[in-house]
Amino acid sequence: MTVAVASPLNRIYQGRIVHSRFWVYIGLMVGAALLAIFGGNGYDEDSYLFRLLSLQGVLWCGAGAVAGVVASLFLGGRAASGLNSPSIMNTTPWLDGLTLMLVLMAIFTLLEPHGSLISYEDQSNMVSGKIVMTMNMLFLFSAVCYITYLFAPESFIGKMATLTAWGGVYAGGSSLLLRWYESYLFLDGDIGHAPVSNLYEVFILLFCITCSIYLAFERRYQAKAMGAFVMVIIAAGVFFGIWLDSIGQADIKPLVPALQSYWMKIHVPLNFIGYGSFAVACAAGMAWLVRSRLEQKGTSKLLNVFPALDQLDQLAYKSVAVGFPAFTLATILGAAWAAEAWGGYWSWDPKETWALIVWLFYGAYLHVRISHGWSGKTLAWWAVVGFFVTLFCFVGVNMYLSGLHSYGRLA
Amino acid sequence: MSYYHKSVKPLLLRFASMTLAIVLLTVLALASMIGTVLLQNQEQADYLAQFGPVWYWVFRGLGMFDMYHAWWFIGLLGFLMLSLSFCLWHNVPRMLKEMRSRKVMLADRAWKRMPHTHEWMFVNETVERVQEKVQGITSWQWRIQKEEGKTHLRGDKGSYHKLGYILVHSAMLVILIGGWMSVQFGFRGNMAVPEGQAESKISYLKGTGVEGLEMPFDVRCNEFIINFYPNGMPKEFRSNLTIIDDGKEVLTSDIIVNEPLYYKGVRIYQASFGDGGSDISLKLLRLDGSKRIDTVKAEIYKTYTDAETGISMEFTDFKPYNVENMAAPGEPKQFQDIGPAVDFILRGPDLKAVKVRSFLNPFEVNGQNQGTLIMVSLTGDVRDFESFFLGPDLSNPKEWELFHVFGNKVAGAGEDAGKTAGIEAFKTAVNQVYGEKKPKDFQDLGLRALQGMSVLPSMPWPFIPMLDDYEQHYYTGLQLAHDPGMDVVWIGSAFLVFGLCIMLYVAHRKVWLVFEETDKGVKVRIAGMSNRNAMAFENEFNELLRELEKSLSIA
Numbered sequence A: 001m002t003v004a005v006a007s008p009l010n011r012i013y014q015g016r017i018v019h020s021r022f023w024v025y026i027g028l029m030v031g032a033a034l035l036a037i038f039g040g041n042g043y044d045e046d047s048y049l050f051r052l053l054s055l056q057g058v059l060w061c062g063a064g065a066v067a068g069v070v071a072s073l074f075l076g077g078r079a080a081s082g083l084n085s086p087s088i089m090n091t092t093p094w095l096d097g098l099t100l101m102l103v104l105m106a107i108f109t110l111l112e113p114h115g116s117l118i119s120y121e122d123q124s125n126m127v128s129g130k131i132v133m134t135m136n137m138l139f140l141f142s143a144v145c146y147i148t149y150l151f152a153p154e155s156f157i158g159k160m161a162t163l164t165a166w167g168g169v170y171a172g173g174s175s176l177l178l179r180w181y182e183s184y185l186f187l188d189g190d191i192g193h194a195p196v197s198n199l200y201e202v203f204i205l206l207f208c209i210t211c212s213i214y215l216a217f218e219r220r221y222q223a224k225a226m227g228a229f230v231m232v233i234i235a236a237g238v239f240f241g242i243w244l245d246s247i248g249q250a251d252i253k254p255l256v257p258a259l260q261s262y263w264m265k266i267h268v269p270l271n272f273i274g275y276g277s278f279a280v281a282c283a284a285g286m287a288w289l290v291r292s293r294l295e296q297k298g299t300s301k302l303l304n305v306f307p308a309l310d311q312l313d314q315l316a317y318k319s320v321a322v323g324f325p326a327f328t329l330a331t332i333l334g335a336a337w338a339a340e341a342w343g344g345y346w347s348w349d350p351k352e353t354w355a356l357i358v359w360l361f362y363g364a365y366l367h368v369r370i371s372h373g374w375s376g377k378t379l380a381w382w383a384v385v386g387f388f389v390t391l392f393c394f395v396g397v398n399m400y401l402s403g404l405h406s407y408g409r410l411a
Numbered sequence B: 001m002s003y004y005h006k007s008v009k010p011l012l013l014r015f016a017s018m019t020l021a022i023v024l025l026t027v028l029a030l031a032s033m034i035g036t037v038l039l040q041n042q043e044q045a046d047y048l049a050q051f052g053p054v055w056y057w058v059f060r061g062l063g064m065f066d067m068y069h070a071w072w073f074i075g076l077l078g079f080l081m082l083s084l085s086f087c088l089w090h091n092v093p094r095m096l097k098e099m100r101s102r103k104v105m106l107a108d109r110a111w112k113r114m115p116h117t118h119e120w121m122f123v124n125e126t127v128e129r130v131q132e133k134v135q136g137i138t139s140w141q142w143r144i145q146k147e148e149g150k151t152h153l154r155g156d157k158g159s160y161h162k163l164g165y166i167l168v169h170s171a172m173l174v175i176l177i178g179g180w181m182s183v184q185f186g187f188r189g190n191m192a193v194p195e196g197q198a199e200s201k202i203s204y205l206k207g208t209g210v211e212g213l214e215m216p217f218d219v220r221c222n223e224f225i226i227n228f229y230p231n232g233m234p235k236e237f238r239s240n241l242t243i244i245d246d247g248k249e250v251l252t253s254d255i256i257v258n259e260p261l262y263y264k265g266v267r268i269y270q271a272s273f274g275d276g277g278s279d280i281s282l283k284l285l286r287l288d289g290s291k292r293i294d295t296v297k298a299e300i301y302k303t304y305t306d307a308e309t310g311i312s313m314e315f316t317d318f319k320p321y322n323v324e325n326m327a328a329p330g331e332p333k334q335f336q337d338i339g340p341a342v343d344f345i346l347r348g349p350d351l352k353a354v355k356v357r358s359f360l361n362p363f364e365v366n367g368q369n370q371g372t373l374i375m376v377s378l379t380g381d382v383r384d385f386e387s388f389f390l391g392p393d394l395s396n397p398k399e400w401e402l403f404h405v406f407g408n409k410v411a412g413a414g415e416d417a418g419k420t421a422g423i424e425a426f427k428t429a430v431n432q433v434y435g436e437k438k439p440k441d442f443q444d445l446g447l448r449a450l451q452g453m454s455v456l457p458s459m460p461w462p463f464i465p466m467l468d469d470y471e472q473h474y475y476t477g478l479q480l481a482h483d484p485g486m487d488v489v490w491i492g493s494a495f496l497v498f499g500l501c502i503m504l505y506v507a508h509r510k511v512w513l514v515f516e517e518t519d520k521g522v523k524v525r526i527a528g529m530s531n532r533n534a535m536a537f538e539n540e541f542n543e544l545l546r547e548l549e550k551s552l553s554i555a
Helices: A007-013 A017-039 A045-053 A055-080 A079-082 A088-111 A127-151 A158-184 A197-219 A224-245 A264-297 A309-341 A350-370 A377-400 B003-016 B016-036 B045-063 B063-071 B069-100 B108-113 B125-137 B159-183 B397-414 B413-434 B444-457 B488-503 B534-553
Strands: B114-124 B139-147 B152-157 B185-196 B198-206 B210-226 B236-246 B248-255 B262-265 B268-276 B279-286 B293-299 B303-305 B314-317 B324-325 B335-337 B341-347 B355-359 B373-377 B385-387 B461-471 B474-482 B509-517 B522-530
Touching: A007 A017, A007 A088, A017 A045, A017 A055, A017 A088, A017 B385, A045 A055, A045 A197, A079 B293, A088 A127, A088 A158, A088 A197, A088 A377, A088 B522, A127 A158, A127 A197, A127 A224, A158 A197, A158 A224, A197 A224, A197 A264, A197 A377, A224 A264, A264 A309, A264 A377, A309 A350, A309 B488, A350 A377, A350 B355, B016 B069, B045 B063, B063 B069, B069 B159, B114 B534, B125 B139, B125 B152, B125 B509, B125 B534, B159 B488, B185 B210, B185 B268, B210 B268, B210 B461, B236 B262, B236 B268, B248 B262, B248 B268, B262 B509, B279 B314, B293 B314, B341 B461, B355 B461, B385 B444, B397 B413, B397 B444, B413 B444, B522 B534
Parallel strands: none
Antiparallel strands: B114 B522, B139 B152, B152 B509, B185 B198, B185 B474, B198 B210, B210 B236, B236 B248, B262 B268, B268 B474, B279 B293, B279 B461, B303 B314, B314 B341, B324 B335, B341 B355, B355 B373, B373 B385, B509 B522
16 A cells, blocks of 8 residues: 655655645645635636736735644644554645646646737647647557557666656646636636536547546555556547547637636536446456456466456445545536426436436445445446446437537537 | 244245345346337327337337336336345344354364464563554454363454445335335326416426426416527526416526526426427518518417418417538538527418418528528428528528519510610619619629529419517426425435445455463464455465464464
8 A cells, every 4th residue: 555656756755744734735725715705806717817816816825825734733732643644645645646647737827829819719829738639649659658568567668657657647737737827818708617518628638537536546556457447438539539529529618607707617627537437347347257258268378467256346336435425426416407407306307317327327336246246347337338328328318419518519 | 833934934035035036137227128128108199100019019018118117127126125124134234243143262173264364473472562553453353262171362353344235225215215205106297388477387298198287386487598519509498487376476486407496396407498489470472573571570489371362370389590511521620500490380272281480571691692591391290391492582682672673674664675675674673772872792682683583483382481570588497396205315325335345345254263271382273265356365365374473482
């Protein structure tokens, strides 16, 4: 369970440094939240974002950060073990990652071409498009590396695979943040909105979430052979994303009135934590099936690379255990949004119904696993089929069925 | 055995059984799929056309067109509630008992099956001291029992783990009860309120019909506004509403799509909008050579009949903005608003009934006047509109006059007068109509006039209907809902998420210790297990061992 990080990095994940950093992050978030609530005449996203970057934002967040340092001194000083709380140790790297994405995004804004080259009608010159292309290349390269790794586990190719996968995650994450910034660059900044409003954007989000959940597992459980399966799923998604771009679905478009709500920024990413985990569970299921086939055939060199069946089974379950509560919460918060926008928390809209179907499917998975003690082949297949049900809920409903969620549709 | 134990209890146990639960979940999932493929709550006529009479009646009998409210689907949900109730009834007492009573002593056989065990011999220690040290580790909850000269100690972590199961399953029950309350005691319906008017009745679908419900108050729409993005897409639909209760105005407020209004337990949502009967006036430009222009007043949703020709126009819609993509296919999109337009169905003796869209303004590209545009749909479907450019800008009376004067001059010059005569005729016509103040776009005017000469005389109608003026009135489409079950659902949802987190992330970890006084010192045996996440528990168990060893001396 130990986090195996390169030695110079180890320092910043130990003791007081990581503890106070965690609390500074919390302080910054609380400061930003308080600014949203008390910092103006009600919450208005556009003015809030600008206020966050102004002196007022610096003061609120700065106060939050100072409060965080104080909290760290107070909380960490009392018990020696308090400094090594596992939840802080596990959470801080994710917050560090998000910070790094923000920094990358800030750097990329400097590369943005002159304003006259960017317009609503022609969005091809924006930097985010190039970063997304980089992400595509990194993920595809990483997929190739992970597959090669299966046959050459000793070579440096395994390290390359992990490295490029991380690169892809940061490229994808920062390109999304950059799109948020870019959405304010034309039409007088009138259409700026969070980059989770159409199929193209949420696909990028899905790659990043799936990949980072997998990478966290890889680091914790040394299950690198599973990477080939995760990356193949992501690579398939990358081709779909490229296709979406080629038919003009990558453009930033104004939000329809129904989507203009802070709920969008909560409901959508949370849902994709669910989808991403189910994708990883599917990959673990596939790896299980492949390994069991290899075992039946007899000795294969690949068997030394693959994690044990039992471990793959555990990993599939762990992914579902991450995804299921997130998906449940996302669906509930979606219902809360629907109660505010559509006149009722549940309308049996195709998307809602399919979310319920996905929920029931994984609910049954947990039942047979926890209470009936099933494992092995049936559950491996269950995880694989479950992801296809999820995919239909995600993409299929938008493409084939009509309903209230139709803004996810191809225009 | 009583009747209860013989017949009822096994049946109840079957309800509580897991297998039934899984079957129910699967059947529910499969049944839900049907309703997403078969479009729900459509027009009955559409279903009849789609399935034919036999299947239509079969499906209708099964409630397939509103299947989420059909008896069998409700029955399935009821069955799920029953199963959940019996599951809780069957398991909760046992789980609570398990949570309370923790066996401190572990049988030898069970000891052998434990995944983690260890043994020490502590010299120079007494049982009491060792026991105190162990109990000093406060992250575990300890229980003690002394028997046959041995001291037994049991430690627990996450013993509330079973609470997760109970929370999750009762949460599902609470959510389903909340849903039932919403359906049973709540309502949800639509009302259309034209600007300046008040309405108090909502209508909603029930089965295959529409039903109405009177609200205890009136809703007046003072104003409905649409704000647009710079590219012409709608940005905001906003209604200014006044609630009139008992004849008194009690509340005036704006609503937009994500911000409903709340009054007396009823939420009022912005759901749609449409034309609420705009006043319009039309110019009828007579094509009988008389140059006459008649102005008529009309209203959307009403029909105007021209007494002179017997032609009727049924006005169906009015839109103040008509944003169209002006770019050629394949080029970057270029949206442009071509101004207010009215839609109507034109019928008349010896005429094919068609749908017409008539604009207020001439059609302009890059500021250049292209003359009057009129759209005609032969099928009556707005998607089949075809554009016809009439030539002159008929909203300009001068151009209407020029068209006639030019026509007369050309006719006067005779058929074989040639091209130059045509130009001469045009020049004299312009001089006659405009005098000294000649228009700047002289050339375009000429082209438009020529086009008009060929298009207008071939029109099948005896007049050109042109939108002249309008006073727009929208109606705002509101949805009103009363939902007494909603808060119950939120409480259930909170339980659900909370319970899931306990169930999936909290492992019940147990350790057992036995202390025995021997000649050499204190012999301590330890065993441990966790009901999940074995890998994490191994670390935790080893950590506990290290902590004990640190504080005690080992032989």
